[in-house]
Amino acid sequence: MGRVLVVEDDDKIARLVARALRDNGHSVDIAGNGHDGLGAALAGDFDLVVLDLMLPGLGGGQVLERLLESRPEQRVLVLSAMSEIAVRVACLDAGAADFVGKPFALAELVARVHTRLRAQAPGAARRWLSAGPVRLDLRMRRAVVNDRQVELSFREFLLVQHLMRRAGQACSRAELLADVWGMTFHPGSNVVDVCVRRLRTKLDTPDRVETVRHVGYRFVTD
Secondary structure, eight states: OOEEEEEOSOHHHHHHHHHHHHHTTOEEEEESSHHHHHHHHHHSOOSEEEEOSSOSSSOHHHHHHHHHHHOTTOOEEEEESOOOHHHHHHHHHHTOSEEEESSOOHHHHHHHHHHHHHSOOTTOSOSEEEETTEEEETTTTEEEETTEEEOOOHHHHHHHHHHHHTTTSOEEHHHHHHHHSOOSSOOSSOHHHHHHHHHHTTSSOGGGEEEETTTEEEEOOO
């Protein structure tokens, strides 16, 4: 199974989550504040970090940002009572692999952990993905367009990666929400469309990502 770090200042919740994960075969460490959590995550070799946002000392959002800046391949599942859509989207945009709101069902959390541990870690696949004039460095999370390096946010990178893997095919908004943002429901916002608009400004032409009416978007290679 996996090695998991739980960063949670509520001792009761931390022990509850740790016990459930250990009962399912995982090795679990616990950190009770942001500074200790970040230090443990950077010093250790964890398959998954379960991270609360409301932490003493160093907030969970800062932990997430600093951790992924140093280790972009690290998988992080945010577990927080701050479960508003804007907070979820911000965490996923920052690079979190998943988000579970409090209060939570323990069985669902364990299932989400299993899902994230089964998923291929970023950078584990072949390094380069190419479609048309765009090349993605999957290990370093960089884009090269017509031999010009382009800076992409974490979510922009995941979006163009998904579209390029299905180049020439229409990808629905629901599909993109599920794969790129990890959402199995419609958040009542236009996060996909906003991200597509930003992405279009960074590619060689806005037409590289084509709108498919009443469906979603398609990556065009011609």
